[in-house]
Amino acid sequence: xxxxxxxxxxxNVPEGATVAFNCTYSNSASQSFFWYRQDCRKExxxxxxxxxxxxxxxxxTAQLNRASQYISLLIRDSKLSxxxxxxxxxxxxxxxxxxxxxxxxxx
Amino acid sequence: DAGVIQSPRHEVTEMGQEVxxxxxxxxxxxxxFWYRQTMMRGLELLIYFNNNVPxxxxxxxxxxxxxxxxxxSFSTLKIQPSEPRDSAVYFCASRGQLxxxxxxxxxxxxxxx
Numbered sequence: 001x002x003x004x005x006x007x008x009x010x011x012n013v014p015e016g017a018t019v020a021f022n023c024t025y026s027n028s029a030s031q032s033f034f035w036y037r038q039d040c041r042k043e044x045x046x047x048x049x050x051x052x053x054x055x056x057x058x059x060x061t062a063q064l065n066r067a068s069q070y071i072s073l074l075i076r077d078s079k080l081s082x083x084x085x086x087x088x089x090x091x092x093x094x095x096x097x098x099x100x101x102x103x104x105x106x107x
Numbered sequence: 108d109a110g111v112i113q114s115p116r117h118e119v120t121e122m123g124q125e126v127x128x129x130x131x132x133x134x135x136x137x138x139x140f141w142y143r144q145t146m147m148r149g150l151e152l153l154i155y156f157n158n159n160v161p162x163x164x165x166x167x168x169x170x171x172x173x174x175x176x177x178x179x180s181f182s183t184l185k186i187q188p189s190e191p192r193d194s195a196v197y198f199c200a201s202r203g204q205l206x207x208x209x210x211x212x213x214x215x216x217x218x219x220x
Binding site: 042043045094 | 140162202214
């Protein structure tokens with residue numbers, strides 16, 4: 001079993017839709033969690049950290065469920081510019097990435 | 108603020124040649140990570156350093172790969188001899204405190220012919 005697992009997608013959604021991604025992790029000792037965004041042929045960029053109480057940044061909401069060992073990312077009112085690959089990352093002493101979920105927002 | 112700086116941005120070379128990738132982490136960050144990304148395998152951690160000391164190199168594919176960090180502001184990843192299957196994008200990332208996120212460089216796009 002992989003340490004961090006994500007549905008690779010692709011998720012194809014219309015503009016304005018709400019879309020959610022989940023990510024499961026196997027190491028219960030994981031300490032911190034992040035979502036990264038990666039555009040085609042670019043480096044991963046930090047989108048947001050994930051806090052135990054859940055956190056929101058504009059149209060983006062991240063949540064952590066330690067009991068079930070998953071994190072989620074919710075994107076509301078999708079924009080064309082949200083099209084990218086979203087990678088979850090789980091930190092123990094090193095950051096382990098999921099394989100990413102591809103999102104394509106269409107007009 | 109300068110981010111993580113990698114060089115070269117692109118490298119095309121023939122198999123058998125030595126390849127050296129370079130990375131300058133963000134000033135003040137004490138952890139440095141080397142990743143490889145391919146379509147098939149995604150983003151793989153090759154090796155990481157804390158305070159210039161290699162901590163975990165379990166992701167290094169084989170003896171052809173080696174990494175060094177002679178000081179806090181510079182690291183190299185070397186492949187010798189290179190093979191076509193080494194073709195990938197190689198990212199360097201750095202981090203401050205343990206619970207902080209990593210920040211990535213632009214990557215080196217490596218093609219071995």
